[in-house]
């Protein structure tokens with residue numbers, strides 16, 4: 495309970511409620527991270543934009559609240575850009591935030607700007623820049639980027655993404671829509687994002703990510719993505735309507751957003767690690783809500799088509815403390831190579847090959863007499879899984895105690911695991927498959943186990959790092 499569950503290296507608010515990441519933008523050496531924030535309660539309420547900055551995407555410094563709700567409504571999710579050419583007239587290199595006001599189910603799109611590196615914000619006097627839809631309906635979470643010679647804005651509208659175009663961030667014109675039965679429409683679409691990634695030296699694709707309010711792979715809210723083309727006006731998917739691609743197969747990866755203006759040209763995304771099914775009940779005080787690690791995105795050509803790959807960015811290694819390393823050893827049943835290692839925050843990176851007879855191979859993290867969380871590969875069903883049925887506090891929501899699985903296209907050969915005080919993130923086979931889950935183990939569950947059942951596992955390499963969050967140097 496309480497501060498004992500507070501992650502060591504996943505972002506959390508200083509106190510109170512957090513949901514979606516917002517306004518991710520880089521300017522002058524600082525990665526900005528805004529977020530849906532309710533500073534007066536540990537449950538969702540009138541939304542503000544909380545604010546933090548980092549020089550390395552890993553160590554964050556909290557700043558004062560950036561945007562407050564007002565007579566026009568709550569400040570819902572949105573994005574931010576650097577207006578390099580001063581198209582809006584707020585100033586050269588002004589930071590411009592584009593957000594949804596929500597009031598009595600009216601959702602309008604609005605601007606706020608800062609000319610002091612995000613320290614103070616002014617709401618634009620000409621708001622809203624996009625009026626509420628008529629008839630009223632879901633229409634929110636603007637994501638804006640510069641494309642060739644104009645600004646593009648994406649809005650999530652029920653089971654569609656709408657596309658708008660503008661020369662100046664103030665005057666917007668609807669140019670197209672995507673949806674109409676593509677992917678999963680079991681839940682409302684939220685928090686869209688769109689970006690171009692290379693496939694190889696001569697080819698690239700646009701990727702559209704969309705939060706799905708319910709009905710996702712692991713149940714409840716989750717994130718799907720589409721691969722295709724964007725012609726400046728609208729997006730088309732290169733896959734059939736029925737194709738549903740998931741960014742993450744765990745239960746806790748929602749409302750992701752990528753940074754704009756990333757200085758190294760990388761596409762880095764992070765998500766809210768929770769699920770609307772139980773987000774209001776997770777057992778933490780006096781804060782609630784955390785973000786995933788930032789993830790660097792790329793595309794890979796697979797037999798089934800082009801797919802997203804997600805990997806922790808290089809900066810993540812700054813968290814590494816003590817290292818335990820094995821090379822070319824075998825894990826054998828009933829022997830735990832990691833029995834001497836204890837703690838609550840680990841990175842584990844293993845490259846392995848299963849023997850013919852091996853049935854299940856994996857790790858138990860945050861293990862104690864009462865709880866453990868299992869991360870593994872079941873060779874019989876060819877499934878990766880996180881099993882949190884015995885992970886600790888589970889009874890705050892009925893479906894929380896679950897085993898989340900994903901069928902692999904090829905057997906697992908690498909697991910890259912980040913275990914923090916109340917979450918695990920797993921990047922499988924260089925991040926072609928990811929699983930992210932919250933866990934609430936008892937504080938004394940500090941053992942670590944590597945296990946194999948049915949046969950041996952050859953470990954080409956196994957690294958375990960204790961992770962430490964050295965104070966940010968800003």
Ligand code: FRU
Pocket residue numbers: 513514530541570571572594634635684685705749
């Ligand atoms: C997604 C979401 C967004 C909305 C925000 C409100 O989690 O529902 O669609 O803008 O949260 O806090």
